[in-house]
Amino acid sequence: MLEQPKKCHYVTIFMRAMVDVDVVKEQVPQNLEPTKCDGWDWYEWDHLSHPLFGPLEKMVKGAFDPFPI
Template structure:
């Protein structure tokens, strides 16, 4: 008897993630992940796009949920999108990631909080020229390719 089983049947459906470059001067906000994918790497704030949400709405919601920063008065720009398949992780997955950008005023007074300690070891500002290691794979790949999130 011939086996007609789909070899991809056990693989998860691709998901849409939104990641946010939050820039202040020449620094950006990064946190160390606590997750099955990219555990202990430094990544941007962000999360899953919910049904009916715009990229901007998702970016603002996820940043507020994770860090307490309220971006409602800030312009949130689309930067780029990436296609990432994680076959080497404990939990195989496929993400289309939408990268957004928010440029905070140099005098921004909001304090960053770690509101999801089960998902992140903490947030901090890192100088663009001295980023921590290891970076989350998709972010590292973008930066090694010459991507620069700072406006001209």
């Protein structure tokens, strides 16, 4: 996301899934497009890696709760 807006349209989709934490810790994400993506990793919501993807940063700063009761 650029500081200077350009004429364009972005669509960002976030998905939430309930998973077994013990199973996730054993899985290693695979980067199947290394020329397009630096990599994948698992993060806890309260300990996200920085810098954040622009739309995700706005969600975090806006107090978005991905785990509503």
